Amino acid sequence: MKRSYIDNLILKSIDFFNKNKFYLPEFAYWTLTTWQEKSNEIEDIRNHLLGWDITDYGKGDFYKFGLIHFTIRNGKYNSGRNFCEKVMIGLPGQKLPWHYHFNKFEDIMNRGGGELIVQVRHKTKENEFSDENVMISIDGIKKVVQPREKIILQPGQSIYLPARVFHRFWAKETSGWILIGEISSVNDDKSDNFYIGVNRRYMEIEEDTEPIYLLCSDYEKYL
Numbered sequence: 052m053k054r055s056y057i058d059n060l061i062l063k064s065i066d067f068f069n070k071n072k073f074y075l076p077e078f079a080y081w082t083l084t085t086w087q088e089k090s091n092e093i094e095d096i097r098n099h100l101l102g103w104d105i106t107d108y109g110k111g112d113f114y115k116f117g118l119i120h121f122t123i124r125n126g127k128y129n130s131g132r133n134f135c136e137k138v139m140i141g142l143p144g145q146k147l148p149w150h151y152h153f154n155k156f157e158d159i160m161n162r163g164g165g166e167l168i169v170q171v172r173h174k175t176k177e178n179e180f181s182d183e184n185v186m187i188s189i190d191g192i193k194k195v196v197q198p199r200e201k202i203i204l205q206p207g208q209s210i211y212l213p214a215r216v217f218h219r220f221w222a223k224e225t226s227g228w229i230l231i232g233e234i235s236s237v238n239d240d241k242s243d244n245f246y247i248g249v250n251r252r253y254m255e256i257e258e259d260t261e262p263i264y265l266l267c268s269d270y271e272k273y274l
Contacts, residue, residue, distance in 0.1 A: 052113060054256055057105055058263040064119050064140055071163060071230050073138060075121060078102060083262055083273060090274050097274060099125040100240065100267040108148050109251025117145050122267065125238050128154075135238040139231040141167065141222035149247040151217045157235030160209040165226020167204040171196065172217040178245060180217065187211070217247075 068075060104120040107113040119140040126132025161167040173181035184195050188211040212218050222229040240252050253268040265273060
């Protein structure tokens with residue numbers, strides 16, 4: 052994806068968050084110059100990969116497989132900050148690849164904009180799909196779902212996803228942009244994810260212009 056297009060997506064995302072009265076921390080709006088001026092003050096942001104994360108999961112088709120994330124807070128295990136909060140935007144029909152986390156457990160919340168569809172699958176020892184039914188919890192209400200069943204979350208609803216359970220979610224094709232929340236244990240995208248059909252967690256960027264905003268995957272290069 053071209054850098055100019057990423058910057059445009061961030062501008063549209065900021066407008067979407069503001070229209071939905073979800074306000075981001077100040078570093079969401081920093082330009083490259085501001086990041087570099089504050090390079091000695093932002094150790095937590097760099098170390099915990101807070102901020103923008105726009106990805107196509109290395110598949111090269113953002114509108115089919117992709118997600119817009121913003122990590123608001125994150126920590127490390129046994130550090131006293133054992134939690135993470137993200138806000139995300141799902142575009143209509145845009146799916147996450149099937150994946151699970153070795154350690155992270157999370158609540159995924161539909162904050163508004165349309166219907167959010169979720170699927171969950173148990174895994175085998177060989178990291179393949181199991182045909183077992185899955186016990187889920189939607190807003191604290193337990194329910195058993197079949198392996199290929201689509202779970203529809205209406206605005207305001209949330210689902211608990213334990214570690215080591217395959218899952219994916221997406222905005223219904225007839226919905227608009229969906230505001231998605233995530234509250235979880237520590238997020239570690241470098242070592243805690245197992246994806247099906249994904250070779251890269253972060254996408255390749257064509258640097259057609261100097262970035263206006265930075266993705267969390269840019270920190271090592273620019274800071």
